[in-house]
Amino acid sequence: MNSEEALFLLLVGALWGCTNPLMRKASEQPSANNTQDVITTTTSNPIKRLLSKLANIKIWLPYAINQLGSLLYYKLLASSRLTVSVPICNATAMVFSCITSILLGERVNKPWRAGLGVICIMVGSGICMTANEGGVEIGDNAGKDEL
Secondary structure, three states, X not given: OOHHHHHHHHHHHHHHHHHHHHHHHHHHOOOOOOHHHHHHHHOOXXXXXXXXHHHOHHHHHHHHHHHXXXXXXXXXXXXXXXXXXXXXXXXXXXXXXXXXXXHOOOOOOOHHXXXXXXXXXXXXXXXXXXXXXXXXXXXXXXXXXXX
């Protein structure tokens, strides 16, 4: 795997991971600045609730960035190894999602477990990125049958 591919895989993970907490936070809270938003989001009409969420830039802008990450992901799938690109993108998305959630002030029940999980994901992703395609070769005659 070349460095350009690795950078794009990390970028996809960042686009996915950083936008998920932003969308979650924006969809949970009505805008306190506008009383019309509060009235619309508390109404029982699902169409009005949907329209108010679509009009909220705090929801659709992160969603659009997330979809940009998906487009880049599908482009990468065409040119990279599937067994490496899928786990790397999903693992780094989890890491970026955890970091973004903490930066947004979301409560983490056991921060040491989250930190340990991030470290394990980073180590595993590094192993996937640097592993040989054909496996590990040991010695001069590795992979050759001797008669």
